[in-house]
Amino acid sequence: MRGSFDDVPWNMLFPPLTPADVDSLNQAARTVDAACIGRDTTDWEWFPEHATFPGPRVGTPIxxxxxxxxxxxxxxxxxxxxxxxxxxxxxxxxxxxxxxxxWCDIDHATHDVDPIRLEIGEDSSLPEAFRTSAERLTSWLAHPHDANHWRARVGLPPR
Known part of the structure; x- marks a missing residue:
C-alpha cells in the first residue's frame, strides 16, 4: 500500500505505539516530505502482510x-x-x-553508501530511530544528486 504518511495504519503495523509516538513519527516524516517536494517518488509504502514477524528468511521484510x-x-x-x-x-x-x-568489474548490481541500521531496543525507541534516520535522509537530499558523487565518497568506480 502507498500514500501519504498520514495514511499509514499505525494500529495495524505497530500496535504498541502511543499517540505521542505517532506524533513524533509524523513530525519526522514531515521533515522528509518537505525535503522531497518537487520529486515524483515521495509516497510512503507500507506492507500490512509484514506487520507480524514472518520468521527468519532471506531478505529483509520491510x-x-x-x-x-x-x-x-x-x-x-x-x-x-x-x-x-x-x-x-x-x-x-x-x-x-x-x-x-x-560499476565495478564484478557486477554487484547496487551498493549502499553511508548505510545505517538503528535497532529498536532498550536504548532506542522506534520514534527516536526513525527521527535519526529522517534527519540523515534530509541531509543526504541536500547533497549533489549525482550518483558518481556518492560512489566517490566510498571509493567505488564511477560510471
Whole structure:
C-alpha cells in the first residue's frame, strides 16, 4: 500500500505505539516530505502482510518505507532509502542508505553508501530511530544528486 504518511495504519503495523509516538513519527516524516517536494517518488509504502514477524528468511521484510528515486533510468541509479524492517532475530530496526548502481568489474548490481541500521531496543525507541534516520535522509537530499558523487565518497568506480 502507498500514500501519504498520514495514511499509514499505525494500529495495524505497530500496535504498541502511543499517540505521542505517532506524533513524533509524523513530525519526522514531515521533515522528509518537505525535503522531497518537487520529486515524483515521495509516497510512503507500507506492507500490512509484514506487520507480524514472518520468521527468519532471506531478505529483509520491510514494514514501512520511503524510496526517493533521483534517477533509475536503466543505465544508472541513485536512490535515498528509509525503511522500518524486521531483523533476523524478530526485532525492529530502521535502515537508511544512499543506493547507487554498481560499476565495478564484478557486477554487484547496487551498493549502499553511508548505510545505517538503528535497532529498536532498550536504548532506542522506534520514534527516536526513525527521527535519526529522517534527519540523515534530509541531509543526504541536500547533497549533489549525482550518483558518481556518492560512489566517490566510498571509493567505488564511477560510471
Amino acid at each position: 514494514i514501512l518505507g520511503l524510496d526517493v528515486i533521483e534517477h533509475a533510468d536503466g543505465v544508472d541509479q541513485l536512490e535515498f532509502l528509509l525503511q522500518v524492517v524486521w531483523t533476523e532475530a524478530g526485532g525492529l530496526a530502521v535502515d537508511s542508505a544512499v543506493n547507487v548502481a554498481c
